[in-house]
Amino acid sequence: MDMPQEAPAAFRTSAFRTSAARPGPLGLVAEALHEVRSRHRLIRYLAQADLKKKGTDTLFGNVWWILDPLLQMAVYVILVTLIFQRSVPDYPLFVFAAILPWKWFTTAIGDAIASVSGQDRLIKQIKFPKIVLPSAVMLAGIAQFAFGLIPLAAMLVLMYPARISPMLVFIPVVAAVQFVFTVGLGLLLAAVNVFFRDVGILARHVLRLWFYLSPALYGAAVVAEVGDSQPIIATLMRLNPFYTILESYRQAIYDGAVPDLAALAVVLIGSVGLLLVGVVFFKRLEPAFAKVL
Amino acid sequence: MASGNGGSAEYAIDVQGLGVRYNLRLTRKTTLRQSLATIVRRGEGERTFWALQDVTFRLVQGESLAVIGPNGAGKSTLLQALAGIILPSAGGLEVRGKVSGLLQLGAGFDQELTGRENIMLAGAFLGIDHRDMERLAPGVIDFADIGQFIDAPLKTYSSGMRARLGFAIATSVDPDILLIDEVLATGDQVFRVKSKARVLELARAAKAIVLVTHDMTWVTEFCNRAMLIEAGHVVAEGEPEEIVRIHQEHSEASRLRKAAEAAALLGTDAAAAAALGARPPGAGAL
Numbered sequence: 376m377d378m379p380q381e382a383p384a385a386f387r388t389s390a391f392r393t394s395a396a397r398p399g400p401l402g403l404v405a406e407a408l409h410e411v412r413s414r415h416r417l418i419r420y421l422a423q424a425d426l427k428k429k430g431t432d433t434l435f436g437n438v439w440w441i442l443d444p445l446l447q448m449a450v451y452v453i454l455v456t457l458i459f460q461r462s463v464p465d466y467p468l469f470v471f472a473a474i475l476p477w478k479w480f481t482t483a484i485g486d487a488i489a490s491v492s493g494q495d496r497l498i499k500q501i502k503f504p505k506i507v508l509p510s511a512v513m514l515a516g517i518a519q520f521a522f523g524l525i526p527l528a529a530m531l532v533l534m535y536p537a538r539i540s541p542m543l544v545f546i547p548v549v550a551a552v553q554f555v556f557t558v559g560l561g562l563l564l565a566a567v568n569v570f571f572r573d574v575g576i577l578a579r580h581v582l583r584l585w586f587y588l589s590p591a592l593y594g595a596a597v598v599a600e601v602g603d604s605q606p607i608i609a610t611l612m613r614l615n616p617f618y619t620i621l622e623s624y625r626q627a628i629y630d631g632a633v634p635d636l637a638a639l640a641v642v643l644i645g646s647v648g649l650l651l652v653g654v655v656f657f658k659r660l661e662p663a664f665a666k667v668l
Numbered sequence: 669m670a671s672g673n674g675g676s677a678e679y680a681i682d683v684q685g686l687g688v689r690y691n692l693r694l695t696r697k698t699t700l701r702q703s704l705a706t707i708v709r710r711g712e713g714e715r716t717f718w719a720l721q722d723v724t725f726r727l728v729q730g731e732s733l734a735v736i737g738p739n740g741a742g743k744s745t746l747l748q749a750l751a752g753i754i755l756p757s758a759g760g761l762e763v764r765g766k767v768s769g770l771l772q773l774g775a776g777f778d779q780e781l782t783g784r785e786n787i788m789l790a791g792a793f794l795g796i797d798h799r800d801m802e803r804l805a806p807g808v809i810d811f812a813d814i815g816q817f818i819d820a821p822l823k824t825y826s827s828g829m830r831a832r833l834g835f836a837i838a839t840s841v842d843p844d845i846l847l848i849d850e851v852l853a854t855g856d857q858v859f860r861v862k863s864k865a866r867v868l869e870l871a872r873a874a875k876a877i878v879l880v881t882h883d884m885t886w887v888t889e890f891c892n893r894a895m896l897i898e899a900g901h902v903v904a905e906g907e908p909e910e911i912v913r914i915h916q917e918h919s920e921a922s923r924l925r926k927a928a929e930a931a932a933l934l935g936t937d938a939a940a941a942a943a944l945g946a947r948p949p950g951a952g953a954l
Contacts, residue, residue, distance in 0.1 A: 391682075392752065393760035417792035424778040424789070431780055500775035501793050502752040502767075665754045666690055 403658035404651060410504035417503070421511030425486070426518055440522035444475050451592055463594070465629070468535050472628040473591035473621045475523045476550070480557055480617075481582050483516035487561030488568045488575050495668035505661050506654075509565040513558055520550065527628070540631030549623040549634060552643045556616055559649035562657040569664050589617040594625065616642045680764055680845055680876035681727040681750065687758030688720040688745050719745040720900045722759075727893075729844070732867075732877035734891035734908060736884075736915050738922070742900040743880045747847050750878060765844025765876075768794065775834070783818040783825070783833055784809070790837045804840050811862070812836040832859055839866050846870055849880045864890065884912050 398406065411418065430436040448471045455461050455470070463469050487509040491498070494508055524546075531539050568574040590598060590612075598618070602609030612618060619642045623634035692715055720742045727733055735743045748754045751767060776793040777786050787808050791801035809818050812833045817825060825833070839846065848867075868890060870877065879891060887894050887908045894911035896904040896918075904914050 391760050391762040393756060414792070414795070416798050417789075420785070420789045420792050424781055424785075427780045428778075497775050497793075499748065499753060503793050503795065662755050665748065 400655045407654045422515040425515040479520040486512035542627045545627035556646035559653040562653035566657040566660045683761040685759030686723040689757035690717045732891045734887040734894040737897035741897045767845045768843030779823040808836045845876045
């Protein structure tokens, strides 16, 4: 049988394999890029399988992707407006604009952490680029985020039509920055979790704390208030990439304003750096996965 | 013997002084605490383990090599190294041509996807172009013979059906080198006959096969070379009948040794029981 001209890496006639040194950081990044490109179909199949699994586990299936953020919003609205008696105009929309992307972030990170260590049998039996595993689940996360935009649109149209503005076009821009950051962190944690399962447990708590330190339930105004008495803490809070990311979503969705593009650009540059570190780190550790799992 | 043939271009597999070392500090679901503890107690105990050492052999197209040996001898590690799943820690190896490394049947299957979708998924894992896989799919479905179930999710399959589908995929991708790990024990009688025929067909088509098995009839009937591995070392290599004979002698010897050990343990138990005196039988279990 004639093989396609460009046989994929797994099938190409191999050179003498030894324990010789691996390529440098740039070589690893190039390798990862090639792997993701040449295995895009595998990534797609895996992402589809992931979405299918999440949809079939429950009675309501994919409807949960819409209901879940709404219910979470309801919890926070009750907590903040009834118990803490804080009054922010149109608080449901205010908090939903932040909960939706945050939920995407935590789900993607959690799935990425489990993606490699959960496929131990597979990794020991087939040679394939392991980077497809976290990539696939994080791509699948985008679909869940997109589903969450449906209730957001419904809320805007039915409850807050006055807040609809052309600034909504900035949502995909902010989402792109968030995605780069998520993939970088996800790759890093997925690789470490193969060696130390503590990462998965620790991540849950760190993410929860991170959520409360990010302007999700409260806005930039509260951070400014903190700054009046404790300027250092306020500065640290602003250094959190999710300060910029969540504030940008809120500006586009709730305030109908142009997000702080300069701050967003800084986060993007940092996220690209994190992504490069994540890729190199993942590729460095990859050869040991089959032995350790 | 094939290893005497000249011209290195003929080799499908060339293994030179292959060694695979495991780092015991990192294997087996460690937590940070355990590994910190071992780092602190550095030097205490063995921290590495050689699963394979000094393995050297060459295989030409058309040869089928059976790898036999007791459990934990390193047979599967050898296959993993040949498939490129793990890198050698010492020495090196070269594998020329397409490798079908479905070491165990059904690796890469997803429970929620249908049989048809799983064929495409497994093909994607093996790195086969999806157009080729679409062309191969009817043959795979036909060989696996799972009827209407091909469009049902994999979780509804019996283990036999899963094994048949896995075998059909592994052998239909037309590999130059086929690596098989204990897959032939699965499936019913009819499928066993069919799968034996398929492997023979591949062997005739000048493919190189490395087979890890405990089924000695396979070794003598279908392999033209055999290799005995014990505790990570190649103990013997050559004609299948000869190697199987050595393996059986060795396993008989170790069986007798274990039987003697067990008898000794039972003996001490019996002595202990006798010393306890007039207790009714069964009371000792408390």
